Amino acid sequence: MRSLLFLSLLFVCFYTNAQEAQDAWVYFVDKENVTQSLENPITILSQEALDRKELHGVIIDERDVPVNESYITEIKSQTGITVFAKSKWMNCVHVRGTETQIAALENLSFVSTIEYANKNITRAATPLLFSKEDPLQSQSRVVFEYGATDNQVTMLSLDELHLQDYTGEGMVIAIMDSGFPGVDENEGFARLRDAGKLLDGYDFVSREDNEFAFSNSSHGTRVLSDIVGFVEDEFVGTAPDAAVYCFRTEDVASENPVEESYWVEAAERADSLGVDVINTSLGYRTFDNPDYDYTYSDMDGQTTFISRGANLAFEKGMLVVTSAGNSGNGMISAPADAFGSFTVGAVDENGDYASFSSIGPSSDGRIKPDVVAKGTGSAVIDQNNNITTNNGTSFSSPIMAGAITSFWQANPQRTNADVMQIVRESASLYTNPTSQLGYGIPDFGAALDDLLTLEDYTNKSTYQIVPNPASEFAMIVFPEDISKVDVHIYDILGKLVGTKIVESQASYLPVANLKKGVYLIQINDGTTLITQKFIKS
Structure with missing residues (x-):
């Protein structure tokens, strides 16, 4: 019975x-019509998108169809x-x-x-995606009085870039968020609107063209202000002359994986419009239905739908800046774990760790967050045009997104991978990263010096990789006073694909098993950490 x-x-x-x-x-x-679309890409992408892809050597492939x-x-x-x-x-x-x-x-x-999305239901293996084939300057200089944003700007030495007129001019940013009330009318965004730089947008949640209509959340308004907000002598965003698209992808009424899908769809829209940088002050780990929840093992950069989308956005040439999350000692959330995400944690006004900022590493051992910016008492402009403060990596992320946009303006020929690495190398903890602060607080003034004076950031040492490109073997040559180095090989998305200890002045690295493409070879001699670009032919 x-x-x-x-x-x-x-x-x-x-x-x-x-x-x-x-x-x-x-x-x-x-x-359908793959061949025809690739032969005539203007039918599927904007001219701005085609120009950006050509500039950065990004291949148009079947995924763009x-x-x-x-x-x-x-x-x-x-x-x-x-x-x-x-x-x-x-x-x-x-x-x-x-x-x-x-x-x-x-x-x-x-x-x-x-x-x-429910892990309790038998899930098919993650589908294989199509394989990847292998400065504008203002005419009149403006000196800003930062007012409320002084600390969050000068902490990054970003004022040094602004003094040289690197303010995001000619760059395009997409903001994925939950609502943007007031952006289309508040005085804090008048400079943006008057310059014709508040571009089109879309509400992917409600499927409406008016991305400013949803008023139940002003989170996106505050986030956007840290990038392009401007009130003379009182408030200056980190990329005040950038153009922006506002995309609503977050449904504040619920937590459901469909929001990941909205984000990916918005990222695809951004790519087709020629966007350079995406800011994502969002993260996904737990949902209303606990069967959908992610575990720490899922934070490996390639499991969640949104992180896979972030990787593809990076692969398409965009730079994806993502907040680490506000779980304190808890794990980062998706897409902060993505290989293609430049993940930002939070510090206070003194540069000390903010206790709410989520920590790394990713479950596969990568350094996360990548860097940090001010997230405690960050100055923002709210939906009522008030200058106020908020806490969270939701605000350290756009501060960094605007900074990296202004930085990229100085040399737009650089790839997103180049820019991310130069910024990491400028950071305060680059040689000794931590799980709380990643590589630390970037110094954009120092990074700009590297960007403009070095022919290639990978040539900053006496270490050499020869031949480069190579098809079967490459040899690392290093100084006589160094007896041993640890070598790590990463693909362009940051995934570790090989390691080797080199104990002689010249040692061969077998690379025959690597797929054709660009790799980053990290050399650690115990005192210096150096990254060089390598091409497998």
Whole structure:
């Protein structure tokens, strides 16, 4: 009798779970008109996007081709299925329905795999993505009086860049956030609007063109102010002359993985518009449905949907700046763990660790956060045009995003990977990073000197990698007074792909098993940590 009762209860639980609404990503087998689109890319990307990709040597590939709309139409016609978002990079849609209804989609000929947000449901392996093939200056100089933002700007020595007119002019930033009320009318953003630099935007949550209409959250307004806000003699953002797109991707009414899908869709929109830098003062780790929650092992830079999207955004040439999170000694959240995210923690006005700032490393051992900026008592402009202060990595992130945008303006030919590495190397703890502060507080004045005076940041030492490029073996040559170095090889997304201890003045590194492309070789001789670029041919 007890066995029968147990089986009955088990059946009821299984039936109930099968009828609950679930979130999932449905991946497609192919795309249409790929050849034609790649031969005529202006049909799928803006001219600004094409120009940026050409400038940075970013290849246009199948991931840039839109999702087949006929597939989406067919998915929408299925019983009980709602489509919330789509991703051309991942070639998938985000759907909601019961487990039974979603599972039925596998019968469609164009469906490749289905990935459930609920880890208790059997999940297919993460789909393989398509493999990757291998200064503007103002005419009149402005001297700013920073007012409330003085500490958060000068902490980074960013005022030295502003004095040389590197203020984000000619650069484009996309802000992914929860709401932007007041941006289209407040005086704190008048300079932005008057210059015609408040560009288009979109509300991906409500599917509306008016990204300023949603007023239940002003988080995005405050975040944006730290980048482009301006009140004469009272407030100056870190990239006051940059142009911006505002994208609402965060639904403050709930926590659901669909917000990750909104973010990826917005990142794809940003790429197509020629955006240089993305700021993400958002993070995902726990959800309203605990079955969707992420664990520390998921923070490996390549498991969560949003982190995979951040990696692709980086691969497409954009620089993705992300807040570390506000969990204190708790782990970072996604997409802060992504290889392609430049993750920002928080410090106070004295440069000391802010107790709320989430710590690293990522679960696969990478240094996170990358750097830190002021996040305690950060000056912001709110939706009522008041200059006030807020705490959180939500604000250290845009402070850094604007700073790195102004910095990149000084030499836009540099790649996103170049810029990230130069900024890391300028930071206060570069040779001794910690789990709380990462590589520390960047010195953008020193970084600018490196950027403008060095032919290549990888040539700052007597270490040499020869030949470079190489196909089978490369040799590291180093000074006679060094007896041993530790060598780590990373791919362009920061994933460790090889290690070796070199104990002689010239030692060969086998590279035949590496895929063709660009790598970063990190050399540690015990006192100096040096990173050099290497090309596998």
